[in-house]
Amino acid sequence: MIASAFEYHKPDTVDGVISLLSKWGDDARVVAGGHSLIPVMKQRMTDISHLIDLGGISELKGVSIDGDTITIGAMTTQHELATDEALAEAAPLIREASLQIADPQVRYMGTIGGNVANGDPANDMPGLMQTLDATYHLTGPAGKREVKARDFYEAAYFTAREDEEILTAISFAKPSGGFAYEKQKRKIGDYATAAAGVMITIVGGTCTAASVALTNLSDTPVYCGAAVDALVGSSLDDTTIKVAVAAAVDASDPVADTRGPVDFKKYVAGVIVKKAITSALARA
Amino acid sequence: MNESIPPKEERMAALSGLGTSRKRVEDARFTQGKGNYVDDMKMPGMLFGDFVRSPYAHARIKSINTEAALSLPGVHAVLTAADLEPLGLHWMPTLAGDKQMVLADGKVLFQGQEVAYVVADDRYVADDGIQAVMVEYEELPVLVDPFKAELNDAPVLREDIADQSEGAHGPRRHPNHIFTWESGDRAATESVLSEAEVMAEEMVYYHRTHPCPLETCGCVASMDKVNGKLTVWGTFQAPHAVRTVASLISGIAEHNIRIVSPDIGGGFGNKVGVYPGYICAIVASIVTGVPVKWVEDRMDNLMATAFARDYWMQGKISATKEGKITGLWCHTTADHGAFDACADPTKFPAGFMNICTGSYDIPTAYLAVDGIYTNKAPGGVAYRCSFRVTEAAYFIERMIEVLAIKLGMDAADLRAKNFIRKDQFPYQSALGWEYDSGDYHTSWNKALAAVDYQGLRAEQAERLAAFGRGETRKLIGIGLSHFTEIVGAGPVKNCDILGLGMFDSCEIRIHPTGSAIARLGTISQGQGHATTFAQILASEIGIPAEDITLEEGDTDTAPYGLGTYGSRSTPVAGAATAMAGRKIRAKAQMIAAYLLEVHDNDVEWDVDRFSVKGAPERFKTMKEIAFASYNQAIPGVEPGLEAVSYYDPPNMTYPFGAYVCVMEIDVDTGTTEIRQFYALDDCGTRINPMIIEGQVHGGLTEALAIALGQEIAYDDQGNVTTGTLMDFFMPTAWETPNYQTDFTETPSPHHPIGAKGVGESPNVGGVPAFSNAVHDAFKSFGLTQSHMPHDHWRIWKIANSLGLHD
Numbered sequence A: 001m002i003a004s005a006f007e008y009h010k011p012d013t014v015d016g017v018i019s020l021l022s023k024w025g026d027d028a029r030v031v032a033g034g035h036s037l038i039p040v041m042k043q044r045m046t047d048i049s050h051l052i053d054l055g056g057i058s059e060l061k062g063v064s065i066d067g068d069t070i071t072i073g074a075m076t077t078q079h080e081l082a083t084d085e086a087l088a089e090a091a092p093l094i095r096e097a098s099l100q101i102a103d104p105q106v107r108y109m110g111t112i113g114g115n116v117a118n119g120d121p122a123n124d125m126p127g128l129m130q131t132l133d134a135t136y137h138l139t140g141p142a143g144k145r146e147v148k149a150r151d152f153y154e155a156a157y158f159t160a161r162e163d164e165e166i167l168t169a170i171s172f173a174k175p176s177g178g179f180a181y182e183k184q185k186r187k188i189g190d191y192a193t194a195a196a197g198v199m200i201t202i203v204g205g206t207c208t209a210a211s212v213a214l215t216n217l218s219d220t221p222v223y224c225g226a227a228v229d230a231l232v233g234s235s236l237d238d239t240t241i242k243v244a245v246a247a248a249v250d251a252s253d254p255v256a257d258t259r260g261p262v263d264f265k266k267y268v269a270g271v272i273v274k275k276a277i278t279s280a281l282a283r284a
Numbered sequence B: 001m002n003e004s005i006p007p008k009e010e011r012m013a014a015l016s017g018l019g020t021s022r023k024r025v026e027d028a029r030f031t032q033g034k035g036n037y038v039d040d041m042k043m044p045g046m047l048f049g050d051f052v053r054s055p056y057a058h059a060r061i062k063s064i065n066t067e068a069a070l071s072l073p074g075v076h077a078v079l080t081a082a083d084l085e086p087l088g089l090h091w092m093p094t095l096a097g098d099k100q101m102v103l104a105d106g107k108v109l110f111q112g113q114e115v116a117y118v119v120a121d122d123r124y125v126a127d128d129g130i131q132a133v134m135v136e137y138e139e140l141p142v143l144v145d146p147f148k149a150e151l152n153d154a155p156v157l158r159e160d161i162a163d164q165s166e167g168a169h170g171p172r173r174h175p176n177h178i179f180t181w182e183s184g185d186r187a188a189t190e191s192v193l194s195e196a197e198v199m200a201e202e203m204v205y206y207h208r209t210h211p212c213p214l215e216t217c218g219c220v221a222s223m224d225k226v227n228g229k230l231t232v233w234g235t236f237q238a239p240h241a242v243r244t245v246a247s248l249i250s251g252i253a254e255h256n257i258r259i260v261s262p263d264i265g266g267g268f269g270n271k272v273g274v275y276p277g278y279i280c281a282i283v284a285s286i287v288t289g290v291p292v293k294w295v296e297d298r299m300d301n302l303m304a305t306a307f308a309r310d311y312w313m314q315g316k317i318s319a320t321k322e323g324k325i326t327g328l329w330c331h332t333t334a335d336h337g338a339f340d341a342c343a344d345p346t347k348f349p350a351g352f353m354n355i356c357t358g359s360y361d362i363p364t365a366y367l368a369v370d371g372i373y374t375n376k377a378p379g380g381v382a383y384r385c386s387f388r389v390t391e392a393a394y395f396i397e398r399m400i401e402v403l404a405i406k407l408g409m410d411a412a413d414l415r416a417k418n419f420i421r422k423d424q425f426p427y428q429s430a431l432g433w434e435y436d437s438g439d440y441h442t443s444w445n446k447a448l449a450a451v452d453y454q455g456l457r458a459e460q461a462e463r464l465a466a467f468g469r470g471e472t473r474k475l476i477g478i479g480l481s482h483f484t485e486i487v488g489a490g491p492v493k494n495c496d497i498l499g500l501g502m503f504d505s506c507e508i509r510i511h512p513t514g515s516a517i518a519r520l521g522t523i524s525q526g527q528g529h530a531t532t533f534a535q536i537l538a539s540e541i542g543i544p545a546e547d548i549t550l551e552e553g554d555t556d557t558a559p560y561g562l563g564t565y566g567s568r569s570t571p572v573a574g575a576a577t578a579m580a581g582r583k584i585r586a587k588a589q590m591i592a593a594y595l596l597e598v599h600d601n602d603v604e605w606d607v608d609r610f611s612v613k614g615a616p617e618r619f620k621t622m623k624e625i626a627f628a629s630y631n632q633a634i635p636g637v638e639p640g641l642e643a644v645s646y647y648d649p650p651n652m653t654y655p656f657g658a659y660v661c662v663m664e665i666d667v668d669t670g671t672t673e674i675r676q677f678y679a680l681d682d683c684g685t686r687i688n689p690m691i692i693e694g695q696v697h698g699g700l701t702e703a704l705a706i707a708l709g710q711e712i713a714y715d716d717q718g719n720v721t722t723g724t725l726m727d728f729f730m731p732t733a734w735e736t737p738n739y740q741t742d743f744t745e746t747p748s749p750h751h752p753i754g755a756k757g758v759g760e761s762p763n764v765g766g767v768p769a770f771s772n773a774v775h776d777a778f779k780s781f782g783l784t785q786s787h788m789p790h791d792h793w794r795i796w797k798i799a800n801s802l803g804l805h806d
């Protein structure tokens, strides 16, 4: 359980990172909080000769709320997400979800950038970003570009990010309406058995906008378009919710692991989505 | 009265003796991070050794190439079985009469098995060396299911003993069969069962789990080539036994071996056994001439060093229609993994599994245990319990529930109807034990009253009705358990490990100024011996506990003893402590009489002094006596004030308790919540109530873990699927419920101070309470038995198979 030897770099600009990544290619990896990457390196499941620490780049840190747009720097820790008062005011869903990640020790180190860039379907933030319809800001040798969170994930650990690119920030429109992030896990510090993020806007008794997404129920986070279609335009009666839940479960494709077999996970997915919808509805 | 003598109560309080909630003296260093654990040790020139481990559960080794590893800067040596063979150390004896490969000899038999040992400058380089060792394997068919071990097409695991029809414990009927062990009267039991008015039968599985102490196993071995002395510091629960075994297998004279257990961060049975890591560190130190350290990482620990449980217990229990139990039958299939490395007294290959009649007066019983080899890690240690007592307690406490269902009786009533009565003690059990003392009806009634058992049942019935009406998806389970332990191994006449009788010892030296040092043959791993044993002594010899240093764990200084596990420290070494204290007091009495110029019989003991009978103002305190023993020439009395006692207990002790768990269960998600947990423990005389409470909290939390998710699981290829703390459940404060502790006090009649031991009771009694709560919640839907661990998906599966999901 010891990583093989590597060179450690700590540049203080994004450009510095990009030039190192361009130089070393696949032999290099950026490290943020290290709480996904280091365990993998220790098990020697990945061989990295150059580790580039993003911790020295101040422009990657912090939360800014500019009118209707919220931008969060990639190196903002999960602890900061959970404790930032302005953010909690503007987007309480972020705090609710952040507090369900791992445990305080992990949250002090783990960053939002690492969490979403990693491509691990078990991570909570990618599912949350589907819910929020967030935009990822990438910078690479060819400059900057934006990718929607809903287009970012291709398969487990495969994303739209190029090897020489880094994620600098995520942004999303200030959410409105009711919200919930529900997660079932075996114990504190565990990834989800099933988790769901839901947002619901109601105008005059009718659902005018909604969002439903799942965590750890497929090899990527799942945005449940069919569930959203069922909800929007309805009065959110029991039958509609049932249909939406069924659609979300349909969109899931979990695999068996130590948390349980597929039929169990699908069943619990339904329970969790229903809980999230009910709770979002109560807050809408 | 002489006003200068403080009142008795005041003088007793000043001693912090028996019954005092004295604060743990160990905690000052532990809570400041100032403990001294084996991995804290640094020695000049020290190297680090670590293992190349098998990725396969069963494979032949075609070749091992160490060249690339040896060429790495900082790698000093790579040991393989071929290097150990000339020393006769490529295999080692196990504590269970079997032998175990130190390094893979031609084949590997479980995932994580030690294949080669890389010795390097530090653990970082060692890990690079491990990666560079090239091992060529040829995979073999894997055996993970013990019930398939004796099928015709089963692979033969232990080729080394395949043709031996006799093992350490009698005949073997198949190459994968280790032993059959029987207890009780088979014919009589079978006839009782066949004529029974009511009979219940069930398979009760106690799954494989692991003690997983916070600190993993490790050692530092240092061979001093100048004086020929080998010193090994390590995580040893039985340092003296390790010294003797090390001498026997290495040929180094025993006086040239010193074993030291420094602070130990929890053992729970994991640190009783002898591991390849110890042998390899010793050999490596001899080869390199410098100290060599080996410390497991967490994955090594979970994968390779001693697991616990893994007993498949087929049970039959019979009773009259009125619920009087008439007979108990049990056949256990014991999955021992690749080597039989259980740590049991020699004559008990299934430990004290024959305590499985529990707290009940069962006239006729029979137990058979078959030990089986599979492609899993060896072990089978007593994880916070006396040898196989948790398995026995779980078995009987499940069988009682199953019988209650069959009889249509309340399980609490059924227990009360069958308890051994107070007037039956000492009680001879059908499987051969003499229970020393107990008062089960009192503990049971107290427990049921404390939780308002009838009220709980009424609430449960209301909840069921609400569930039926669709108003809730949560059920209530009420888990009952009344356990009887058998601890304090044990009487030398029937308890030994590798021929070493299981007595224990204490040596006391009183210093001239009236303080003292006591040394014991046991070793604390967090139990707080330095606190509690000083309390026993304080009460015996009238010296304040805070003036008594307690030392354990260094074989060069401590008297010989068999170590700490199986709740034996208080019953055995605690008794030795009291007896040694009494020897001190006997000598002190002669000295006091001399100083007071009266006859020996004319002085009497009074808390912290001897005073003249009828003239309490004439006295000598222990402090004065101590000084006199060093500076007065007393005719017929040797100078000094020291004593040693080796205590061979006349019997085991039998702690017991009554636990009730109230659990809320969500049938849709399988999640559970412990609403209430009441634990009444009777451990005889209570030495330190605060430490007892701490032990009960810790043991219950382990029990919770085991019952609700903690497991060492293998897939069908023998891969460990729960090899990290992400999947191996270790509860944190978050998962730990509130516990309500209580007690009754039934002293052991044969123990010098009446103490019985408590450290393991909560694990033994807790697991059935948690598990019974899960079963109880689903009882009215037809559930009789479902295997642990009761994690979310398995509970969900119960609900699902009972048709509770739409």
Ligand SMILES: Cc1cc2nc3c(=O)[nH]c(=O)nc-3n(C[C@H](O)[C@H](O)[C@H](O)COP(=O)(O)OP(=O)(O)OC[C@H]3O[C@@H](n4cnc5c(N)ncnc54)[C@H](O)[C@@H]3O)c2cc1C
Binding pocket: A029, A030, A031, A032, A033, A034, A035, A036, A037, A038, A039, A054, A074, A075, A100, A101, A102, A103, A106, A109, A110, A111, A112, A113, A114, A115, A116, A117, A118, A122, A123, A124, A125, A165, A166, A167, A168, A189, A190, A191, A192
């Ligand atoms: C015990 C434990 C429990 C956990 N439980 C949970 C949980 O319940 N839910 C959950 O969501 N997570 C959980 N995690 C993961 C944790 O949240 C991680 O911190 C997070 O997934 C990764 O963030 P990081 O900053 O640590 O990234 P790192 O580990 O440093 O990096 C992860 C990956 O992302 C890449 N990367 C990092 N930052 C960038 C960037 N700016 N641009 C491009 N690539 C980047 C790295 O190269 C690496 O490949 C757990 C972790 C542990 C150790």
